Amino acid sequence: MSKASALTSANFEAEVTNSDLPIVVDLWAPWCGPCRAAAPVLDKLAEEFDGRVKVMKVNVDEEQEIAQAFNVSSIPMFVALRGNDVQDVAVGFSGEAGLRKLFEKLV
Template sequence: MSEHVIHATDADFDSQVLQSSEPVLVDFWAQWCGPCKMIAPALDELATTYAGRAKVVKVDIDKNQAVALKYHVRSIPMLLLFKDGQVQATQIGAVGKAQLAQIIDKAL
């Protein structure tokens, strides 16, 4: 796992994501989710590639239900791109690294 991936909680989601000066790709996931595990290596690579320009944040929905409810997470993996505290893009389901990079690039 990349040291650049941030694990946010209900308690620090606002400071890690909403108040970030950089675009933030948030991965809502769970330990038991197979597709979530499939995209994890791509997210690790993106976190390293975009370090200093954008952030990759993971939120475990089993441990952080308040944030998951707030953003209406009904199926996972669900990825939201935040910029200036607002959702700019949504991706539901496992997709490739190139598609996730496009989402980040649009926000830069």
């Protein structure tokens, strides 16, 4: 079961702005092959970093306002946040090692 929660315009402030934990946001779409390939790796890292990093997923087809706020031009896109401050961004899926670096920068 995924530890990642859906991030929407409705819950953005509660989940991101008011979060005590740093966050990795996965911007994805159901039709995106690399996004689907990244999902199990992201779930594994979410489990490993549970309690230290929160993982949120944004379906860019459904949450275009959030996608625009993050200037999404290609997916998958992973954004590391502390509150509303962007710490790092990774575009594309470069395997577990690339995603792990994003998580490690936050802890």
